[in-house]
Amino acid sequence: MSWFKDWAWPGRLRDKGIIGMNRRNIRYIGRYNSRRLYPLVDDKLKTKLLAQQYGITTPELIGTVTTQFGVKHIGDMLTGHNGFVIKPAKGSGGKGILVIEKVVDNQFVKPSGAHLTLEDVERHVSNILSGLYSLGGSPDVALIETLINFDESLMAYTYEGVPDIRVIVFKGYPVMAMMRLSTAASDGKANLHQGAVGVGLNIATGEALRGVQFDRPCFSHPDTGHDLASLVVPQWDTLLNLAAGCYEMTGLGYLGTDMVLDRQHGPMLLELNARPGLAIQMTNGEGLRRRLDLIERQPEGVSVAKRVAFAQYHFARKSELAETPDTTTASA
Amino acid sequence: MSRLPFYVIVGLLLVAGIATSVHRHLQFEIPWVPGEQRQVWEIEAVINFNAQNGPVQVDLALPSHQNGFRVLTENTASSGYGLAYKADELGRQAQWTTRDAAGSQQLYYSVQMLVSPDARPPIQTPPGLASTTPWESPYDSAASQLIDRAWARSANNATFTRELILDVNGERQGESARLLLTQETPSALIVRLLNQAGVQAREVSGLVLEDGRRRQSLSSWIQVFDESANQWSLFNPITGEQGQPDNLLLWETGGRAVLEVQGGTNSRVSFSMLTHHQPASAAVRNHYSEDTLLNFSIHSLPLEEQALFQTILLIPIGALVVVFLRVLVGIKTSGTFMPVLIALAFIQTTLPTGLIGFLLIVAVGLIIRNYLSYLNLLLVARVSAVIITVIAIISIFTVLAYRMGLSAGLTVTFFPMIILAWTIERMSILWEEEGPKQVLIQGGGSLLTAVLAYLAMNNPWVRHITFNFLGVQLILMALILLLGNYTGYRLLELRRFKPITDDEKPS
Numbered sequence: 001m002s003w004f005k006d007w008a009w010p011g012r013l014r015d016k017g018i019i020g021m022n023r024r025n026i027r028y029i030g031r032y033n034s035r036r037l038y039p040l041v042d043d044k045l046k047t048k049l050l051a052q053q054y055g056i057t058t059p060e061l062i063g064t065v066t067t068q069f070g071v072k073h074i075g076d077m078l079t080g081h082n083g084f085v086i087k088p089a090k091g092s093g094g095k096g097i098l099v100i101e102k103v104v105d106n107q108f109v110k111p112s113g114a115h116l117t118l119e120d121v122e123r124h125v126s127n128i129l130s131g132l133y134s135l136g137g138s139p140d141v142a143l144i145e146t147l148i149n150f151d152e153s154l155m156a157y158t159y160e161g162v163p164d165i166r167v168i169v170f171k172g173y174p175v176m177a178m179m180r181l182s183t184a185a186s187d188g189k190a191n192l193h194q195g196a197v198g199v200g201l202n203i204a205t206g207e208a209l210r211g212v213q214f215d216r217p218c219f220s221h222p223d224t225g226h227d228l229a230s231l232v233v234p235q236w237d238t239l240l241n242l243a244a245g246c247y248e249m250t251g252l253g254y255l256g257t258d259m260v261l262d263r264q265h266g267p268m269l270l271e272l273n274a275r276p277g278l279a280i281q282m283t284n285g286e287g288l289r290r291r292l293d294l295i296e297r298q299p300e301g302v303s304v305a306k307r308v309a310f311a312q313y314h315f316a317r318k319s320e321l322a323e324t325p326d327t328t329t330a331s332a
Numbered sequence: 333m334s335r336l337p338f339y340v341i342v343g344l345l346l347v348a349g350i351a352t353s354v355h356r357h358l359q360f361e362i363p364w365v366p367g368e369q370r371q372v373w374e375i376e377a378v379i380n381f382n383a384q385n386g387p388v389q390v391d392l393a394l395p396s397h398q399n400g401f402r403v404l405t406e407n408t409a410s411s412g413y414g415l416a417y418k419a420d421e422l423g424r425q426a427q428w429t430t431r432d433a434a435g436s437q438q439l440y441y442s443v444q445m446l447v448s449p450d451a452r453p454p455i456q457t458p459p460g461l462a463s464t465t466p467w468e469s470p471y472d473s474a475a476s477q478l479i480d481r482a483w484a485r486s487a488n489n490a491t492f493t494r495e496l497i498l499d500v501n502g503e504r505q506g507e508s509a510r511l512l513l514t515q516e517t518p519s520a521l522i523v524r525l526l527n528q529a530g531v532q533a534r535e536v537s538g539l540v541l542e543d544g545r546r547r548q549s550l551s552s553w554i555q556v557f558d559e560s561a562n563q564w565s566l567f568n569p570i571t572g573e574q575g576q577p578d579n580l581l582l583w584e585t586g587g588r589a590v591l592e593v594q595g596g597t598n599s600r601v602s603f604s605m606l607t608h609h610q611p612a613s614a615a616v617r618n619h620y621s622e623d624t625l626l627n628f629s630i631h632s633l634p635l636e637e638q639a640l641f642q643t644i645l646l647i648p649i650g651a652l653v654v655v656f657l658r659v660l661v662g663i664k665t666s667g668t669f670m671p672v673l674i675a676l677a678f679i680q681t682t683l684p685t686g687l688i689g690f691l692l693i694v695a696v697g698l699i700i701r702n703y704l705s706y707l708n709l710l711l712v713a714r715v716s717a718v719i720i721t722v723i724a725i726i727s728i729f730t731v732l733a734y735r736m737g738l739s740a741g742l743t744v745t746f747f748p749m750i751i752l753a754w755t756i757e758r759m760s761i762l763w764e765e766e767g768p769k770q771v772l773i774q775g776g777g778s779l780l781t782a783v784l785a786y787l788a789m790n791n792p793w794v795r796h797i798t799f800n801f802l803g804v805q806l807i808l809m810a811l812i813l814l815l816g817n818y819t820g821y822r823l824l825e826l827r828r829f830k831p832i833t834d835d836e837k838p839s
Contacts, residue, residue, distance in 0.1 A: 008830040010821050018829050022659060023819040095765060123708055130710040132761075194766070215831050285832055 017287030024254075024278060028292065032171065032253025033274050040250050041272035045089045045143055047250075054249045056242055057268045059085070059260075062144040071125050074144075075118050078103075083147030086121070088128040088140045094191055096133030098124050099162075101147065111160045148268065151261040157231055159183050159223040164190050165201070165233060165259045165267075167240065168276055168288070172247035173298070173307045174240045175291045175315065177201040178283040179233065183213070184223045197221060198283035199228055204316035206236030212283045229319065239267035240308045246272060248304070291315055338817065342810045349806030356801055366609050366796035372404065373541055373581070374606045376442040376635035379591060381599035383433035388413075388595040392441060393537075393584035394424040398453045399576055404444035413439065422586025437596065442635055445581060471515060474508035479529045489531050490565060490574060493556045496522055497572035519552040519569040532557035534587040536566075539603055541579040544639040546604040550583055550590060604636040609796065643676065645798045648808045650675050650785040655815050657781050662822030665778040666758050673748045674778070675785035680746035683786060689729065689744040690752075690779070696725050697756035698763070705760065719753040 013020075019028075040046050051058045062084055063077045078084065082103055088096040098121070100108045108116040125142045127133070134140040150162050157163060161182030168176045178200050185195030192198045197218055200209035208231040211218040220227050233239065243257040246269065256276025259267050281287050294314060302310070356362055379390060394417075397403060408415055413428040428439055467475050482499055486492035500509045501518055512521055519535050526533035537550040554567040564585075566576045576582075584590050593599035633641065650672035657663045665671055678686035700721045704714055726744050733744075755778075763771045788794055797804055821829075 006830055007826045008833045010826060012833045013821055013826065013829050016829075016832055018821075018825075018832060020819075020821040020825045020829075021662065022822065026817065026819050126708075130712075132711055212831075215828070217831070281829070282832060287832070 013287070017289030017291075018281055019278060019288045019292070021278065028170070028254040029275055033255075034251070037251050038274050041252065041255075041274045042092075043089050044087065044091075044271055045141055047269075047272055048143070050249055051269055054245065056245055056249060057265055059145040059148055059262075059268055059270070062146060064089075064144070065125050065129065065142040068126060068129055071122050071129070074122055074125055077144065078121075081146065085145045085147055086125060086128070087143050087145070088133040089143055090134035090138070090140050091128075092134075096124075096128055099147065148260050149263040151234060151263055153234055154231075154261060156224055156226040157181050157221055157228070159221070161186075161190055161196075162260055164270055165239065165261070166276070166280060167243040167257045167259065168280060169243050169247055169255045169257055170292055170295050171253050171298070171300075172244055172302070172304070173295045174203060174243050174311045175295060176280050176284055176286075176288060177203055177206075177240075178280050179208075179231070181221060183221070185213075192277075192279045192283075197228075198279060199231060200280075200284035200286075201233060202317050202319065203240070204312045206233035206239070207231070207319055209317055210283070210285050210320045215282055234261065235266050237308065240311070241304055242267050242269060244304045244307050244311075285320065286317075335817075338813070342813050345806045345810035345813070349803040349808075349810065352803030352806070353801040356803070362800050364797070366792050371447040371607055371609055373401075373445045373447065374442060374608070374635050374638070375445060375539065375541075375581070376440060376604045377601050378604070378636075379437075379439040379441075379593075379599065379601045381437055381593050381596035383435060383437050383596045385434045386432065386595050388428075388430050388433045388437070388593070390428040390439060390594075390596070390599075391589075391592040392426045392428075392439075392601065393586070393588060393590045394426055394441070395443065395445070395581060395583045396424055396453070396585075398582050398585075400447065400449060400578065401581055402446045402448050404446045406441065406443040408442075409440040422588060423584060433595070440634070471512055474511050475525060475528060477508050478506075478512070479525055483529065488560070489556055489558060492529070492531065493522075493526060493533070493554065493567050494572040494574065496525055497554070497567060497569060500525075501570055502572065517552070519554055522554055522569060526554075526556065534585075536582055536587070537584040537590050539581045539583050539605070540577075541581055541605055541607070543605070543607045544642055546636050546639055548603045548605070549601075550603070553580070553582070555585065604639055606635055606639045606642065608799065642795070642799050643679075645802075645805065646679075646789045646795065647672060647676070648805055648812075649789050649794055649798060652808055652812055652815075653785040653788050654781060655812050657784065659815050659818055660822060662824035663777040663781060664774050665781050666755055666762070666774045667751070667778070670751055670755055671778050671781035672785055673751050674782040675789055677747045678782065678786040679790055681744065683783070685744070686786075687779070687783075689747065690782075692729060693722060693725050693744070693747065693752055694756055694759065694775070697722055697752070698760055701756050701760040705764070715753055715757050718756050719750055722749050722753050722756070 040050060045064060048058050048061060062081055065071060065074060065077075083101050085100070086098040091097065099111055100116070100121075101111050102109050104115075106118065108118070108121055110116065128140055128142040131139045148162055154163050157179075158181045163179055163181045165177060165179050167174050178198050180190035180192060181197040181199065182190045183195055183197055190196050192212075195214060197211055197213045199211045201207065202209055208228050211220075211228040213222065219229070239259055239261075243259060246255055246257050247253070250272060252272075252274055254274075254276075256273035258270040258273065260270050262268050278288075291314075298310070357364065377392065379392060381390075390413075394406070395401070395403065408426065408428075410428050412433070413430045416427045416429075418425045418427060426441060466472065478496065478499055482492055482495035486495050498504055499506065500513070500522055512525075515521070516524060523533045523535045533554060533556045536553050536555050538553045539548065539550055542548075552569055554569050555564045556567060557563075558565045565574060566580075566582075567574055591599060591601045651669065654665070654669060654672060658665070658668075674686075674690060677690075680686075681689060697718065701714075701718055704717055707714075709717065726747065726749065729744055759771050759775060762774060
């Protein structure tokens with residue numbers, strides 16, 4: 001019987017409104033995401049240019065490298081920039097992203113403290129161009145962006161990497177959100193299946209609802225020891241408005257938006273995902289089904305601000321973390 | 333968006349598939365299960381030659397009733413040629429003739445042989461001893477030396493033959509045998525020595541029957557007349573083993589040439605074969621019911637294409653297994669349909685050999701690919717290098733296996749090399765990015781899918797159904813369409829999402 005304990009009855013999952021892969025693929029991605037719009041989000045360069053057009057803040061672009069010939073000039077491009085991020089335009093799942101925190105004596109320092117030479121950086125860019133990290137191995141373009149100085153208030157909740165906020169936007173309504181905190185186990189990456197902590201966020205306020213690591217509940221950050229209950233995302237309304245605006249920008253009905261908080265510029269759009277994963281249900285302890293059903297009944301053509309307000313009103317929840325005895329209340 | 337058209341299409345496919353299958357079952361008495369029937373081998377010989385602008389005469393030896401096989405029906409296809417069947421005490425022959433032919437020519441002969449264990453060849457009297465041409469010096473002394481040695485170690489014709497074969501071909505091969513082999517092929521030499529020693533022997537040609545083989549050629553065997561039992565017994569000219577293997581069909585037993593072409597050059601004959609099970613009555617009926625529209629079956633194709641189709645028609649089964657495992661179970665595989673191709677290779681190699689071969693190739697490939705990643709190459713060049721590596725690994729394994737006497741190892745060449753190279757490349761990247769655990773999950777998932785697909789595709793009943801009932805393909809199509817419409821949970825998701833359902837009592 002003990003083997004049985006790890007499995008749930010399908011009926012229990014349905015009661016919880018959990019959405020499985022098959023349903024996500026057919027009912028939401030297949031129905032609301034038109035194939036011809038995919039390139040807008042699969043190519044980060046296109047997303048960025050489009051975002052600029054729509055007035056959505058993104059990290060500043062230092063430059064792009066499109067040819068192997070251009071790799072040789074990358075040194076000139078980088079002079080004067082102290083911290084930067086190199087990423088493949090068509091990468092997926094955070095693959096091929098190189099973060100350089102600072103430059104010391106022509107040595108490039110990664111957040112982990114490892115030093116790289118200019119040659120190492122050039123090789124990385126060359127790998128990106130040859131399609132090592134892109135879907136299907138097709139030739140790619142390398143983007144170089146300024147490093148995000150992420151908000152100090154979130155510093156205590158992360159280990160090495162930048163914490164990012166994933167908001168699922170359905171037909172322009174933000175339906176569910178979570179924050180991904182990198183840990184030592186995840187090697188500074190914000191990938192949940194590699195051991196990052198996922199924190200479900202209250203759509204109404206941006207407060208933490210519950211924390212999950214490796215699919216099990218978790219109450220404090222495993223490396224910094226900081227309590228998750230006190231976590232509140234600042235400038236939450238701006239962030240939701242930004243995320244909801246991506247619907248008009250791309251036309252994709254079922255969208256995963258990845259946002260970061262910059263010290264100076266506030267919430268920024270990092271990237272978009274036309275096939276967002278389902279782990280967000282684990283971090284929120286709630287299925288997406290009921291929220292998506294409610295949104296499906298709403299009419300088209302509602303303004304961004306109204307959609308955000310609607311979501312904040314209907315999807316408000318109480319934190320499960322605050323109930324644990326030794327935590328201070330997160331907000332008034 | 334209405335789903336009605338979808339269900340109408342699925343329904344039509346199901347109805348059409350079931351109806352054609354039932355029709356074939358009723359009309360042609362093809363049973364649903366492969367048992368309770370006779371095994372029939374369909375063998376097709378293709379003769380190719382270049383005619384030289386003149387009269388052409390082609391003689392092809394034909395098989396007769398023999399131990400284990402009975403001739404059921406035979407057909408020829410040869411436009412513009414006159415055809416005659418001839419039979420004498422040495423065997424049967426087909427003779428094609430034409431007055432004027434030019435360019436590349438193709439003649440077809442196909443025969444259905446019924447496997448019947450109690451079939452016996454017609455009573456044969458031993459022919460008079462073939463007159464042996466005397467050997468020239470120094471071959472004469474070598475020949476008599478071989479005969480004397482084998483004669484001394486043997487008790488009767490059978491043991492004498494075995495000793496002689498071992499002296500000529502086996503480990504005992506001596507100087508005199510090597511000298512004589514410069515003059516004759518091994519089997520011809522053995523027959524000549526036997527005749528010289530006064531033993532009635534002849535060289536015959538046999539076809540090793542293996543399902544779905546194409547472009548095969550005949551192999552040489554030796555028949556020796558056993559005076560005590562008053563019948564011919566067969567010897568393998570390589571190993572000296574006595575007796576006729578179950579899957580050996582004797583094509584020509586008169587000691588004549590299998591193919592003779594007058595007025596043509598570059599002539600050769602090659603064989604394709606296929607086995608299927610038929611009720612004995614249907615085997616006869618097949619004759620009369622050809623060329624009707626409803627008899628739309630693979631069986632109307634030439635044999636070579638039929639053998640190809642037998643495999644092709646199994647691929648949808650493999651695809652169904654993949655769809656089932658991915659949509660209903662949620663198993664991760666490396667490359668969507670890679671497991672089906674691996675399963676196809678398993679069919680050729682048999683499962684244990686295939687599994688060992690696959691694991692060896694991928695493991696060694698990963699090690700070498702790991703080194704290649706230090707060389708910092710462009711993607712296409714690196715994958716090409718991996719392809720060459722895979723070919724090298726396969727060649728080395730094949731040679732090693734052959735040296736160690738493992739003939740099963742020879743079949744690893746059936747693995748699709750380019751697919752393997754991509755698998756290695758993908759697994760290597762996965763290893764670097766997600767660690768060895770993901771490689772094990774995806775590699776294990778692919779292998780599990782491949783094994784299940786293999787078990788489904790290699791099942792005799794499945795092979796029987798897919799090959800004999802084309803309507804099944806429509807049913808498979810309908811099933812896959814239905815699976816593609818499934819929005820429920822995958823089996824593994826019941827485990828993945830389990831923590832959500834018990835959050836009432838956080839630990």
